[in-house]
Structures are given as C-alpha cells and as structure tokens.
Amino acid sequence: MSKSAIEGRQRVIEAAAAMLASHGLRGISIREVIKFANAPLGSTYHNFPNGKQQIVTEAVQWAGEQASAQLQACLAQDKENGIQLFLQQWRKRLTKSEFRHGCPIVAAAIEASEEEDAEPVKQAVSTVFAHWQQLLTTHLISLGHAASYAQSLAVAVIACIEGAVVLCRGQQNIAPFDAIIECIPAMLAAKQA
Amino acid sequence: MSKSAIEGRQRVIEAAAAMLASHGLRGISIREVIKFANAPLGSTYHNFPNGKQQIVTEAVQWAGEQASAQLQACLAQDKENGIQLFLQQWRKRLTKSEFRHGCPIVAAAIEASEEEDAEPVKQAVSTVFAHWQQLLTTHLISLGHAASYAQSLAVAVIACIEGAVVLCRGQQNIAPFDAIIECIPAMLAAKQA
DNA sequence: GTCTATACGAAGATAGAC
DNA sequence: GTCTATCTTCGTATAGAC
Numbered sequence: 376m377s378k379s380a381i382e383g384r385q386r387v388i389e390a391a392a393a394m395l396a397s398h399g400l401r402g403i404s405i406r407e408v409i410k411f412a413n414a415p416l417g418s419t420y421h422n423f424p425n426g427k428q429q430i431v432t433e434a435v436q437w438a439g440e441q442a443s444a445q446l447q448a449c450l451a452q453d454k455e456n457g458i459q460l461f462l463q464q465w466r467k468r469l470t471k472s473e474f475r476h477g478c479p480i481v482a483a484a485i486e487a488s489e490e491e492d493a494e495p496v497k498q499a500v501s502t503v504f505a506h507w508q509q510l511l512t513t514h515l516i517s518l519g520h521a522a523s524y525a526q527s528l529a530v531a532v533i534a535c536i537e538g539a540v541v542l543c544r545g546q547q548n549i550a551p552f553d554a555i556i557e558c559i560p561a562m563l564a565a566k567q568a
Numbered sequence: 569m570s571k572s573a574i575e576g577r578q579r580v581i582e583a584a585a586a587m588l589a590s591h592g593l594r595g596i597s598i599r600e601v602i603k604f605a606n607a608p609l610g611s612t613y614h615n616f617p618n619g620k621q622q623i624v625t626e627a628v629q630w631a632g633e634q635a636s637a638q639l640q641a642c643l644a645q646d647k648e649n650g651i652q653l654f655l656q657q658w659r660k661r662l663t664k665s666e667f668r669h670g671c672p673i674v675a676a677a678i679e680a681s682e683e684e685d686a687e688p689v690k691q692a693v694s695t696v697f698a699h700w701q702q703l704l705t706t707h708l709i710s711l712g713h714a715a716s717y718a719q720s721l722a723v724a725v726i727a728c729i730e731g732a733v734v735l736c737r738g739q740q741n742i743a744p745f746d747a748i749i750e751c752i753p754a755m756l757a758a759k760q761a
Numbered sequence: 762g763t764c765t766a767t768a769c770g771a772a773g774a775t776a777g778a779c
Numbered sequence: 780g781t782c783t784a785t786c787t788t789c790g791t792a793t794a795g796a797c
Contacts, residue, residue: 534731
C-alpha cells in the first residue's frame with residue numbers, strides 16, 4: 376500500500392467524522408464522503424471491506440480520540456479551570472459553524488441505536504463515551520471530589536454539554552450553551568451528593 | 569370528514585411520534601408509520617398533503633405537548649420535588665424500553681438540522697424546546713430563584729436530561745441517568761450564578 | 762489500485778381504478 | 780376515501796475494464 380493510499384484512507388475517515396457531525400449517520404452517503412475527501416470511489420471497498428459501517432465506526436473512534444485529546448489538553452493547561460476552557464472551545468466551534476457542527480458521537484449513538492447490523496458502531500460509541508467519563512472522573516478526583524461522586528459528576532457534565540449542543544442546534548442560538556457554562560460550576564462546587 | 573378518518577389521522581401522528589423516539593427521523597418511512605398506525609396508505613397524502621414532512625412536524629408538536637403536560641403534572645403534584653418526580657418517570661420509561669425509547673424532539677432536531685426543505689420541522693423543534701424552557705423557568709422562579717438565573721437553570725436541566733438520555737442509549741445502561749438524578753440537585757440548590 | 766457501469770433495494774410521491 | 784401499481788430518485792454494493 377502506497378503512502379498516498381494511506382493518506383487517502385485517513386482523509387476518508389476524517390471527512391466522514393466531519394460530515395457525521397453536521398449531517399448525521401443516515402445523512403451521509405459514501406459518495407459524498409469520498410467526494411469531500413477527494414478520494415476515489417473505486418478503492419473504497421478496497422480500503423474498507425465492510426463498507427459504510429466500517430467507515431463510520433472508524434470515524435467515531437477517530438473523532439472520539441480527537442475530543443479526548445482536546446479535553447486532556449485543556450485539563451493539563453489549567454487544572455482548576457480546564458473544564459471551562461474546554462467549554463469555551465466548543466462554544467466557539469458552535470457559533471463559528473452557525474450551529475451546524477454537532478457531536479458526531481451523539482449522531483451515531485442516536486441513529487445507530489435501532490439499526491440492525493450496527494453493532495460495531497454502537498460498540499465504538501459506547502467505548503468513546505466511557506473513555507470521556509474516565510478522563511473527567513480522574514480529573515475530578517484529583518480536584519478533591521470523592522471517587523463515587525466524581526464518577527456521577529463526570530457523566531452529568533458530559534450529558535449537560537451534549538444536551539446543550541443539541542439545544543443550540545435546535546434553536547439556532549448559543550443561549551443554551553451559555554446557560555450550562557453558567558450552571559455547571561454549581562455542580563462542580565458541590566463536594567458530595 | 570368522518571369521525572374515524574379524524575381518529576386515523578391522529579393515530580398516524582401518534583405512531584410517528586413513537587417511532588421517531590426509537591428510530592429517528594430518517595429511520596422511519598411513511599409505509600412503516602401507517603402500518604404501525606393501522607391506517608390506510610392511500611389516504612396519507614389526502615390527510616397530509618405535504619407528506620412525510622407534515623407528519624413529522626405534527627408528530628413533533630404533539631410529542632412536545634405530551635411532554636409539557638407530563639412535566640406540568642409533576643410540578644403541580646409536588647412543588648418542591650416535581651423535577652425529581654419527572655426524572656423518575658423518564659428513568660422508568662428508559663429502562664422499560666431497554667434504552668430504545670429516546671426523545672423524539674432530539675432526534676428531529678439533529679436529523680433535520682442540515683436537511684433542506686425541513687424548515688417546518690426545525691420550527692416545531694425550536695418551539696417545543698422554548699416551551700419546555702418557559703415552563704421550567706416559571707417553576708424555578710416560583711421556588712425563589714432569581715429570574716435570570718432561573719432561565720439558565722431551566723435550560724441546563726433540560727440539556728442534562730436530554731444528554732443523559734443519549735448517553736443511556738449509547739451505553740445501554742441506566743447509569744448516566746442516575747448520575748444526573750444525583751447531580752441536578754446541586755445545580756438547583758445554588759440560588760444564583 | 763482506480764475507473765465506469767450496473768445490479769439491487771428502499772423510500773417518497775403520484776396516478777388511476779374502484 | 781382507499782386501494783394497487785408505478786415513477787423517480789438515491790443509496791449500498793459489486794463486476795469488470797484498464
């Protein structure tokens with residue numbers, strides 16, 4: 376396999392992740408993805424023998440790792456206010472895209488949940504969510520929260536963010552995101568349930 | 569128009585709302601909806617001249633009103649713990665459906681956001697979210713919160729719930745919902761930003 | 762490996778019989 | 780009004796030429 380072929384494969388995955396965020400799982404077609412990635416259609420099933428399912432699965436995994444890396448960078452940069460930093464970055468992304476850019480993992484989670492033969496996608500989604508939760512839990516424990524409450528808190532913060540992104544898209548307005556930026560500190564301030 | 573025709577029309581809307589919650593906007597077809605509703609296919613475009621778009625739009629409106637009524641009933645039944653009551657009802661629905669039953673409004677919000685010619689659906693989604701926010705805001709003000717913080721808090725609570733539903737479906741686990749049930753009180757306890 | 766052409770199926774929407 | 784049949788479009792996936 377040539378180097379350009381490898382690059383082409385990765386471009387397809389990244390294009391799929393980007394389009395997943397805005398168009399959703401069933402809103403993207405292989406034709407559009409490979410067109411966006413400037414990749415040849417003919418080699419799609421050579422690079423991804425399992426077709427769309429495999430592309431989406433790898434896109435979910437890649438997008439999950441990107442988000443994890445971004446979150447980790449924020450937490451490392453400012454231990455106390457890392458979460459707020461992360462929120463600000465997502466806020467900017469939402470407004471810049473005029474609320475078109477959502478969370479690709481959420482899109483995959485919702486649209487694959489009732490699909491037959493989508494087990495690999497569901498598995499990837501579950502793994503990504505679990506990884507995010509573990510990252511945040513570890514951070515919250517290091518901030519002094521009790522281990523069991525830190526776990527709930529991590530999940531609640533992720534739920535809050537994901538929900539706010541959906542609300543912003545639905546209302547074409549950044550207000551929901553500003554609302555959670557205002558309210559999440561109250562959850563974080565509570566040291567136990 | 570006969571009485572049974574009116575009933576048939578309503579059955580289609582309710583079937584669409586139910587299937588929207590589990591299968592998503594693009595996961596349902598008119599054929600499946602009218603089959604589930606036990607309604608004739610031939611009269612579909614007679615009752616809904618704008619086809620699927622109109623059915624989905626009305627389903628979103630109907631589901632939104634149902635949820636509003638349910639929330640209002642909880643808040644009226646127990647002013648102090650009405651929100652927890654509402655959370656418990658949704659928790660039961662999630663577990664009983666084995667995490668298949670999501671929020672139809674969220675599904676429509678995500679899957680219609682980048683669709684062309686889906687303005688009516690987007691409008692209905694936006695209106696439903698706004699109504700929920702208003703309901704909760706009024707309630708929180710009556711509980712003693714400052715008006716501006718009550719507004720943010722209402723949005724944050726809704727975001728939290730919607731996000732948790734997505735996480736539960738993605739992980740096939742009720743843990744995320746229990747996490748927000750544990751953490752939401754901390755937000756509600758804070759009397760200001 | 763990458764192309765074009767195509768098989769195959771599903772879905773929205775419409776036409777015409779009854 | 781409600782049915783069946785059909786048109787059209789689009790998506791996945793595959794076959795075969797180069």
